[in-house]
Amino acid sequence: xxxxxxxxxxxxxxxxxxxxxxxxxxxxxxxxxxxxxxxxxxxxxxxxxxxxxxxxxxxxxxxxxxxxxxxxxxxxxxxxxxxxxxxxxxxxxxxxxxxxxxxxxxxxxxxxxxxxxxxxxxxxxxxxxxxxxxxxxxxxxxxxxxxxxxxxxxxxxxxxxxxxxx
Amino acid sequence: xxxxxxxxxxxxxxxxxxxxxxxxxxxxxxxxxxxxxxxxxxxxxxxxxxxxxxxxxxxxxxxxxxxxxxxxxxxxxxxxxxxxxxxxxxxxxxxxxxxxxxxxxxxxxxxxxxxx
Numbered sequence: 001x002x003x004x005x006x007x008x009x010x011x012x013x014x015x016x017x018x019x020x021x022x023x024x025x026x027x028x029x030x031x032x033x034x035x036x037x038x039x040x041x042x043x044x045x046x047x048x049x050x051x052x053x054x055x056x057x058x059x060x061x062x063x064x065x066x067x068x069x070x071x072x073x074x075x076x077x078x079x080x081x082x083x084x085x086x087x088x089x090x091x092x093x094x095x096x097x098x099x100x101x102x103x104x105x106x107x108x109x110x111x112x113x114x115x116x117x118x119x120x121x122x123x124x125x126x127x128x129x130x131x132x133x134x135x136x137x138x139x140x141x142x143x144x145x146x147x148x149x150x151x152x153x154x155x156x157x158x159x160x161x162x163x164x165x166x
Numbered sequence: 167x168x169x170x171x172x173x174x175x176x177x178x179x180x181x182x183x184x185x186x187x188x189x190x191x192x193x194x195x196x197x198x199x200x201x202x203x204x205x206x207x208x209x210x211x212x213x214x215x216x217x218x219x220x221x222x223x224x225x226x227x228x229x230x231x232x233x234x235x236x237x238x239x240x241x242x243x244x245x246x247x248x249x250x251x252x253x254x255x256x257x258x259x260x261x262x263x264x265x266x267x268x269x270x271x272x273x274x275x276x277x278x279x280x281x282x
Binding site for chain 1 (some may be wrong): 168169172173174175176177178179180181183184185186187188189194195197198199201202203205206207209210218219221222223224226227228229230231232233236237239240241244249251252253256259261262263264266267268270271272274275276277278
């Protein structure tokens with residue numbers, strides 16, 4: 001008899017476990033995120049990546065007689081190449097665990113998401129696996145960037161600005 | 167001096183990303199999309215260009231500059247060729263980033279077995 005009452009007690013508890021109650025319970029046991037520490041790490045690592053980018057850009061400007069704006073594209077390409085190589089050796093994902101947004105926000109994180117998706121789905125074939133999944137993670141960035149740029153362009157037409165401030 | 171500002175500004179943009187992840191609790195994909203749109207709007211109101219002049223790679227390496235370049239390409243073409251420029255010009259400047267990311271990732275996936 002005692003066993004039976006116990007079981008009905010559990011059942012009663014489960015019945016009262018609505019999604020809202022569950023959310024509250026889960027929230028209590030969720031580890032609190034060390035926000036400050038994460039921000040320091042993101043600042044240092046993200047800053048360092050931009051510093052490397054600036055150094056690469058400086059090299060392009062000095063050796064090929066480029067303006068800063070002309071040097072920006074080859075700089076991005078070099079950073080992407082570095083990021084892809086590091087991703088291939090599994091280094092970038094290890095760094096990302098320490099750095100958080102510091103490695104995700106720079107353009108290297110964009111390349112990392114494409115390269116790791118390509119590597120991950122390589123086994124499913126070159127066309128249906130690698131090529132089809134390459135933009136799985138990076139796609140949202142491109143979609144929202146393009147849509148935003150398009151809307152801004154439309155707004156500029158209606159305001160009659162052309163490319164005024166450029 | 168540009169190196170210092172590249173470090174500081176680049177780091178701060180990454181901190182904004184980290185705060186969106188940790189405090190606002192967005193997923194990484196939502197965070198990146200939000201930053202790109204923020205960069206696009208920042209260019210539209212004309213504050214991203216001065217930032218790039220001031221901080222160099224600190225502003226041109228984070229993903230926000232991707233949104234900035236998309237808008238830039240669209241607006242430059244808009245000025246030169248008229249309204250059709252919005253669709254023909256969007257990828258003008260970002261081509262280097264997207265093309266190299268595609269090509270390098272493709273070659274990497276052909277050559278390398280996944281690790282880690």
